[in-house]
Amino acid sequence: MPLALLTDAPLETWYWWLPPQHSSFGDSIDNLFLWIFWLTMVTFVAVEGVMVWFCIKYRRNPGRKAVYTHGSHKLEVAWTIIPTIIFVIIGVASNDAWAWAKNPTSSKYPRADEFKTTLKITAQQFAWHVYYPGADGQFDTDDDYAKDNTLVIPVETDEAHQENVNVKLTSQDVIHSLFIPVLRVKQDAVPGFVGNVWFDCNKVTGPGDDGKYWYENAPMALDDDQHFEVACAELCGMNHYTMRMVMKVLPRAKFDEWVRAESEMARKVKTGK
Amino acid sequence: MSDTHAAPAHGATAHDATHGAHHHELPWLRKYVFSTDHKVIGLQYMFSCLFTLMVGGLLALMVRWQVAYPTGATMTDAQKQEYVAKGIDPATVNVDKPIPVLGHLLWGTPDDPTTPDEDEHEAGIFDDNGGQMPDAWYPIAFTMHASVMIFLVIIPMLTGFFGNFVIPLQIGAKDMAFPFLNGLSFWTWLGGALVLLGSFFADPQGLAAGAGWTAYPPLSDVASAAPSSGIGQTLWCIGVILVGTSSIMGSMNYITTIINLRSPGMTLFRMPLTTWSAFITAILQLFATPVLSSAMAMLLFDRHMGTSFFLPSGLIFTERALQNAGGGQVILWQHIFWFYSHPAVYIMILPAMGICSDVIAVWSRKPIFGYRPMVYAISAIAGLGFVVWGHHMFQSGMNPVLGTTFMMSTIMIALPSAVKVFNWLGTLWGGQITFSPALLFALGFVSMFVIGGLSGIYMACAPFDIFIHDTYFIVAHIHYVLFTGSVMGIFAGIYHWYPKMFGRFMSDFWGQIHFWLTFIFMNGVFFPMHIIGLGGYPRRYASFRSYEFLKPYESMNVFMTWCAILLGFSQFIFLFNLLWNIWKGKRVTSDNPWHANSLEWSTPTPPGHGNWPGSVPTVYHGPYEFSHPAMAEDYAPQWIPMPKGGGPTSSGGTAPAPAPAH
Numbered sequence: 021m022p023l024a025l026l027t028d029a030p031l032e033t034w035y036w037w038l039p040p041q042h043s044s045f046g047d048s049i050d051n052l053f054l055w056i057f058w059l060t061m062v063t064f065v066a067v068e069g070v071m072v073w074f075c076i077k078y079r080r081n082p083g084r085k086a087v088y089t090h091g092s093h094k095l096e097v098a099w100t101i102i103p104t105i106i107f108v109i110i111g112v113a114s115n116d117a118w119a120w121a122k123n124p125t126s127s128k129y130p131r132a133d134e135f136k137t138t139l140k141i142t143a144q145q146f147a148w149h150v151y152y153p154g155a156d157g158q159f160d161t162d163d164d165y166a167k168d169n170t171l172v173i174p175v176e177t178d179e180a181h182q183e184n185v186n187v188k189l190t191s192q193d194v195i196h197s198l199f200i201p202v203l204r205v206k207q208d209a210v211p212g213f214v215g216n217v218w219f220d221c222n223k224v225t226g227p228g229d230d231g232k233y234w235y236e237n238a239p240m241a242l243d244d245d246q247h248f249e250v251a252c253a254e255l256c257g258m259n260h261y262t263m264r265m266v267m268k269v270l271p272r273a274k275f276d277e278w279v280r281a282e283s284e285m286a287r288k289v290k291t292g293k
Numbered sequence: 294m295s296d297t298h299a300a301p302a303h304g305a306t307a308h309d310a311t312h313g314a315h316h317h318e319l320p321w322l323r324k325y326v327f328s329t330d331h332k333v334i335g336l337q338y339m340f341s342c343l344f345t346l347m348v349g350g351l352l353a354l355m356v357r358w359q360v361a362y363p364t365g366a367t368m369t370d371a372q373k374q375e376y377v378a379k380g381i382d383p384a385t386v387n388v389d390k391p392i393p394v395l396g397h398l399l400w401g402t403p404d405d406p407t408t409p410d411e412d413e414h415e416a417g418i419f420d421d422n423g424g425q426m427p428d429a430w431y432p433i434a435f436t437m438h439a440s441v442m443i444f445l446v447i448i449p450m451l452t453g454f455f456g457n458f459v460i461p462l463q464i465g466a467k468d469m470a471f472p473f474l475n476g477l478s479f480w481t482w483l484g485g486a487l488v489l490l491g492s493f494f495a496d497p498q499g500l501a502a503g504a505g506w507t508a509y510p511p512l513s514d515v516a517s518a519a520p521s522s523g524i525g526q527t528l529w530c531i532g533v534i535l536v537g538t539s540s541i542m543g544s545m546n547y548i549t550t551i552i553n554l555r556s557p558g559m560t561l562f563r564m565p566l567t568t569w570s571a572f573i574t575a576i577l578q579l580f581a582t583p584v585l586s587s588a589m590a591m592l593l594f595d596r597h598m599g600t601s602f603f604l605p606s607g608l609i610f611t612e613r614a615l616q617n618a619g620g621g622q623v624i625l626w627q628h629i630f631w632f633y634s635h636p637a638v639y640i641m642i643l644p645a646m647g648i649c650s651d652v653i654a655v656w657s658r659k660p661i662f663g664y665r666p667m668v669y670a671i672s673a674i675a676g677l678g679f680v681v682w683g684h685h686m687f688q689s690g691m692n693p694v695l696g697t698t699f700m701m702s703t704i705m706i707a708l709p710s711a712v713k714v715f716n717w718l719g720t721l722w723g724g725q726i727t728f729s730p731a732l733l734f735a736l737g738f739v740s741m742f743v744i745g746g747l748s749g750i751y752m753a754c755a756p757f758d759i760f761i762h763d764t765y766f767i768v769a770h771i772h773y774v775l776f777t778g779s780v781m782g783i784f785a786g787i788y789h790w791y792p793k794m795f796g797r798f799m800s801d802f803w804g805q806i807h808f809w810l811t812f813i814f815m816n817g818v819f820f821p822m823h824i825i826g827l828g829g830y831p832r833r834y835a836s837f838r839s840y841e842f843l844k845p846y847e848s849m850n851v852f853m854t855w856c857a858i859l860l861g862f863s864q865f866i867f868l869f870n871l872l873w874n875i876w877k878g879k880r881v882t883s884d885n886p887w888h889a890n891s892l893e894w895s896t897p898t899p900p901g902h903g904n905w906p907g908s909v910p911t912v913y914h915g916p917y918e919f920s921h922p923a924m925a926e927d928y929a930p931q932w933i934p935m936p937k938g939g940g941p942t943s944s945g946g947t948a949p950a951p952a953p954a955h
Contacts, residue, residue: 035845038760038827049756056754060747067714067743074721075736078657079728085927086920087723091663091716099715100666100708107704110754115697117756122693144609145518192609194512195623197688197763201829201842206759208689210623211511212605215690249842253688253763253831255505257512257519258429261834 135186143196163283197254329472335458352438361854363836391424432503439506462893465556485535502529510603558912570647585633631682645782656732662719670709730804734785745773766826797878817856
């Protein structure tokens with residue numbers, strides 16, 4: 021059984037379907053998928069069914085002559101117009117979710133100045149460097165710190181605290197792609213170019229079995245806690261498949277606690293105090 | 294290679310003696326090797342492509358094996374106990390499964406754990422890695438698989454082979470407009486093929502190109518980016534330029550031939566759809582391929598002449614800043630590359646659509662339903678094909694506003710494809726369908742193209758593409774279009790025109806067996822890819838073992854791999870059927886054994902040099918006058934006038950008939 025292979029650590033498992041999703045725009049993406057899924061299933065069954073039916077009904081039968089027809093103008097018009105309407109609807113319906121997920125300057129949500137957390141991620145062969153601004157929320161200060169292959173983000177705790185994360189994404193060597201399956205996020209990390217990705221998450225990854233978060237333990241073992249996985253989705257060289265990052269999603273209070281601890285350490289290392 | 298080229302020669306010699314006796318005989322080398330006859334060149338393409346198909350197929354199986362059985366396998370408890378019983382520490386034993394036979398040949402034999410002391414390291418052709426594919430080699434395997442299949446199998450099969458063999462025969466031309474250019478085109482292609490295949494042996498480790506067939510820089514651009522970014526990548530660029538040059542020469546030739554050399558009465562709208570699609574494909578090739586060649590040239594300049602078309606400033610490789618580079622744009626490559634490569638997708642499917650249209654009409658004894666809409670649909674696909682390339686770049690960092698534009702154009706390209714499918718169904722309706730291997734493959738093409746087309750809508754929808762981009766869903770889609778689509782179209786065409794090529798029949802029985810095995814196993818390979826793609830399984834991963842969320846898919850990967858192996862072996866039935874019957878098949882007694890209408894069936898079988906012994910035939914009506922009520926026979930060849938009052942007087946679509954009016 022495939023499920024037996026899994027460890028207890030990940031939050032959920034999935035097999036036949038999309039992974040569970042935990043972001044605000046993820047729902048509209050999954051809904052689009054469902055609409056297209058049923059539309060294509062119906063079309064598929066209808067077309068293949070008709071084909072099989074014709075193949076059986078009109079198999080060779082000596083003595084009968086095939087119907088002589090060069091086509092039907094009405095039918096051609098019908099099966100041009102109807103799919104056109106369906107396709108336009110799909111296109112228009114998709115555009116909203118697209119703007120929501122990809123275009124931070126779109127009027128829908130959110131504006132570039134409304135991001136609660138901003139991180140920098142630089143990809144390289146074969147690792148992700150995540151730069152955190154530290155407790156002061158400003159980059160290029162003494163309390164900045166970086167983590168390799170560890171993405172920690174806050175989660176909204178109630179309606180009033182709409183958390184979201186803006187990532188300034190780039191690469192130092194070849195093209196990589198930040199792929200967070202459970203958040204329906206994918207964006208190439210392109211060298212020579214800083215791209216904007218934004219996402220949010222409404223699901224907390226809890227502490228390990230001992231009730232402690234990984235940063236409260238020594239030695240720290242990331243995989244002991246619940247976590248999500250982040251993958252590289254653009255071929256980046258021979259060890260492309262090893263570019264795994266662990267994502268932790270903490271309640272705001274826990275997140276702040278972790279940030280303060282890390283900032284303190286970073287400042288000590290940098291300033292010697 | 295020379296063996297494969299000689300093969301058609303024997304077959305053709307025997308029959309040419311009967312039909313081509315009135316022609317002056319050319320020396321053997323001139324006639325069968327450095328030939329300018331379009332049919333010989335076509336067959337040269339076919340036999341070369343059968344060879345490259347095997348190479349590409351083997352590479353595919355290596356890819357599949359690695360995905361199913363990557364390194365780092367864990368032992369079962371039973372295995373552990375077995376080793377403990379033998380007195381061996383299980384921790385020292387490697388239970389990985391190297392590729393059978395091929396792995397040992399290339400990377401040495403695995404070490405036997407029961408005799409750990411003996412020095413049994415034995416290097417393979419490339420290296421000693423215990424028979425296991427090295428990490429650096431996996432990207433090479435899938436890069437070269439794709440490159441071989443695209444540039445050395447599907448494009449040359451569809452345009453080089455069918456284009457060459459069928460176009461002059463169907464339009465009533467004695468040969469191509471530029472016979473010498475035609476031969477030159479084949480030899481340039483062969484040069485490109487040898488460079489691409491030879492790149493495996495330019496390096497002692499077998500490091501051919503490994504940056505994906507899309508060769509995105511900087512991975513393909515910077516020598517220190519990957520072990521495969523060496524001489525192999527350079528040769529890859531050169532090989533693709535040569536193959537592209539051949540395409541350009543071929544397409545100019547086809548366009549000129551179709552415009553200028555049609556026989557009397559053969560108006561454009563009396564051309565069979567195979568020729569129509571070859572015509573439109575040639576136009577696509579002529580406009581798109583130079584763009585690819587220029588991209589390759591720029592990449593070569595970047596690699597060897599110090600330019601930085603695709604290299605931005607500040608790159609750091611292996612902790613060292615890249616000197617002498619900067620100012621370039623990484624995404625520029627993607628725009629240029631996909632400006633060719635998206636039309637290339639249609640170059641690889643349109644000719645198969647044409648072939649299947651002809652096959653379906655002949656074997657269901659029906660006029661093509663909506664001949665003109667079919668032609669317009671081909672043209673629409675070709676036209677729209679030039680404005681959809683951005684859908685490959687939805688996640689590339691291209692402005693998301695552009696994404697909206699490309700999403701709309703991409704969704705719209707599904708429309709002409711849908712029209713074509715409906716028209717094929719319309720053609721089957723009311724027919725007298727004979728399930729020959731040719732028709733089975735054509736129906737297989739239609740039914741599988743439906744899957745490939747419908748799955749295209751998922752990725753055309755840009756927001757959902759965020760999730761499935763670069764996952765196995767994409768791999769499933771392209772294989773449903775290119776393998777279960779184009780390759781089935783190629784099989785349909787070969788089964789259909791084989792009697793005309795060699796004057797003998799292929800075995801119908803083995804053709805049926807070949808179809809069903811191929812049909813079942815290809816779905817076994819490619820359908821589960823949709824499922825693991827929906828799970829988010831990224832493509833181009835040498836191993837699933839790094840990720841917890843990929844581990845559940847192990848059993849499905851193993852299933853797909855074994856289907857792929859069986860699919861590969863099923864093709865030997867076809868190969869044997871094809872080769873054996875060149876000499877041993879049942880002889881064709883009629884020049885028109887399928888009772889078809891188009892002009893290629895009016896030639897002697899097989900056609901000699903110049904195709905028709907006398908002058909070219911005159912064409913009186915469209916190519917799809919099957920089962921006309923005024924005719925006793927259920928077909929009306931284009932070269933025979935219809936009886937007065939009963940037949941259509943002008944182009945294919947306007948016959949007076951007891952049918953829904955236009």
